[in-house]
Amino acid sequence: MAASRFLPVFLALVSAFISVPPSEANGGALHFRLVHRSQLEGARGDGEVDAFRRLDDITRRDQLRQKHIAETLRSPRRKAIESSFEAPILSGAYSGAGEYFVKLKIGSPARDYLLVADTGSDLTWTKCQEGVTVASSIGRRRATEACVPSSSFAPYKCSTDSCESLPFSTTVCPTPQSPCLYDYRYADGSFTKGTYGNDTVLVTAPDGSVTPIRDVLVGRSSDFQGVIFDKTDGVLGLGFSPISFAITTAQLYGGKFSYCLVDHLNRRDSNYLVFGNNSRASQLNIRYATLVLDSMIQPYYGIEVDGISMDGKMLPIPPAVWKFVFKEDSIAGGVIIDSGMTLTSLVKPAYDVVMSAFRSYFKDFPTFTQQPFDLCFNVTQLSPEQAKRAGPNLAWHFSGGAKFTPHIGSYVTVVAPNLKCIAIVPAAWPGISIIGNIHQQKYLWEFDLANG
Structure with missing residues (x-):
């Protein structure tokens, strides 16, 4: 390899x-x-x-x-x-x-x-x-x-x-x-x-x-x-x-x-x-992160991730889910960037922690499940105070100190009239997580393949 x-x-x-x-x-x-x-x-x-x-x-x-x-x-x-x-x-x-x-x-x-x-x-x-x-x-x-x-x-x-x-x-x-x-x-x-x-x-x-x-x-x-x-x-x-x-x-x-x-x-x-x-x-304001380019994940672009935070607090996600582990016939851990995938997916150990944090933030909201999403709410059922809360600030922490803070609307997403859901879905573990194209919106992503 x-x-x-x-x-x-x-x-x-x-x-x-x-x-x-x-x-x-x-x-x-x-x-x-x-x-x-x-x-x-x-x-x-x-x-x-x-x-x-x-x-x-x-x-x-x-x-x-x-x-x-x-x-x-x-x-x-x-x-x-x-x-x-x-x-x-x-x-x-x-x-x-x-x-x-x-x-x-x-x-x-x-x-x-x-x-x-x-x-x-x-x-x-x-x-x-x-x-x-x-x-x-x-x-x-x-x-x-x-x-x-x-x-x-x-x-x-x-x-x-x-x-x-x-x-x-x-x-x-x-x-x-x-x-x-x-x-x-x-x-x-x-x-x-x-x-x-x-x-x-x-x-x-x-x-x-x-x-x-x-x-x-x-x-x-x-x-x-x-x-x-x-x-x-x-x-x-x-x-x-x-x-x-x-x-x-x-x-x-x-x-x-x-x-x-x-x-x-x-x-x-x-x-x-x-x-x-x-x-x-x-x-x-350019921030630098590190791509992982390996024949084992070709043609996908991997990216080194240290963790995810919500409202400034790092979430207790097992570090193993972020690290690419290349085995002879499989890959466990790691994150790829994919413009062809719409929704962002997190492997189950990371997904459970992130969704628990979202549930805590929206604990006083009238939430429900709307497949494929585990946490949704109807905006017409919110109180005036609830309506003012757009959602928590989610941040991806890339290796080297770069922080990617997707716009709230790219994960607390309008999926139908008056319906918002947490637009993140689970992925099997062991496996990889994927940053989908909705998550990437409104950011410029530049791949420098010559100056690494």
């Missing part, structure tokens, strides 16, 4: 991040705009998804993803330009999916794709069913041409060492010149199958200039299954892996990438996924 690597991840408040217009960003930066999925639905004329049904969908997908992550970590796979760019990320809250999305231009001729931005995936792929009309996920649903061959797409040959070394590549190789095929499985049981190859990605800087990034590993999927893929054009792999878009692109832009996730309940918010030096980060 490869030795663990420890690198810094920067945290900064998003309020300052939003206040700087994109036009003021570093002209050499690579910027992708972040937008709510609800905005896309508004453009298509879709109605809002019922709150409880949306919650059920998100919960089901989270449970499947959590199970998949646990199974993956039990049996891990064995198999510089000083500038930057930025792109928008979209929240999928109002579509019944908890993911965030980014628009990207790929191929020659370039075509727009709406991709799930996932720090738990390493493969970037797009739908491409030859001879089949594909409905666009961008803006209003419109019939588009059948998958058009890209003149810049160079498929890998199945007989090469490069094909054999790629994750999820198949052994199908009828002739040495046949394409390298993949069969990629996701946490919720969905899958994608297609051809590995290199293609060109076009990115637009804030000043309007277009830069081609050549030889990016992209899968062209001829077969896929999953509810989320009905609403998107594929996946943007942001995981820690030599083949991921995040790692290969960050290497071209100073070894850094960062993102800030928008409020999943605010249709108007948008923000950015940035590769390279984020000019706005220099204006913020």
Whole structure:
């Protein structure tokens, strides 16, 4: 097993991040705009998804993803330009999916794709069913041409060492010149199958200039299954892996990438996924934490945690739940950051302590259970004094002294009209805890993979 690597991840408040217009960003930066999925639905004329049904969908997908992550970590796979760019990320809250999305231009001729931005995936792929009309996920649903061959797409040959070394590549190789095929499985049981190859990605800087990034590993999927893929054009792999878009692109832009996730309940918010030096980060109160990058947890990003406090008091959580213990066929303890997981999950020993503290804080509230949450309350049933209490101040204490204080609304969360719940769920022990995307909202997360 490869030795663990420890690198810094920067945290900064998003309020300052939003206040700087994109036009003021570093002209050499690579910027992708972040937008709510609800905005896309508004453009298509879709109605809002019922709150409880949306919650059920998100919960089901989270449970499947959590199970998949646990199974993956039990049996891990064995198999510089000083500038930057930025792109928008979209929240999928109002579509019944908890993911965030980014628009990207790929191929020659370039075509727009709406991709799930996932720090738990390493493969970037797009739908491409030859001879089949594909409905666009961008803006209003419109019939588009059948998958058009890209003149810049160079498929890998199945007989090469490069094909054999790629994750999820198949052994199908009828002739040495046949394409390298993949069969990629996701946490919720969905899958994608297609051809590995290199293609060109076009990115637009804030000043309007277009830069081609050549030889990016992209899968062209001829077969896929999953509810989320009905609403998107594929996946943007942001995981820690030599083949991921995040790692290969960050290497071209100073070894850094960062993102800030928008409020999943605010249709108007948008923000950015940035590769390279984020000019706005220099204006913020940056705190440093330590990433754990290990082949045993690839493609996930681990983070070193010392504990959790509530209203300034450290909670008596067993230290063992925070420490990664790598065994030959399993992992016990540790925390990962996952943009594809909506809710934050804590392994049972930590969850029980944290929920006990929440119950103590809300002991005079008329609380009840609303699956999957163990502690909920109806805001219309609160007294005037109770209504003034938004919730306790929760803080994650990262190794090295950094403290992450998520916004109260990211854990005392509105899950339906007049209904708030503690949006933290239990995970099995031994196992790992996961900081989900709602918990991460309104913070800038910058991954410095070059200066650790």
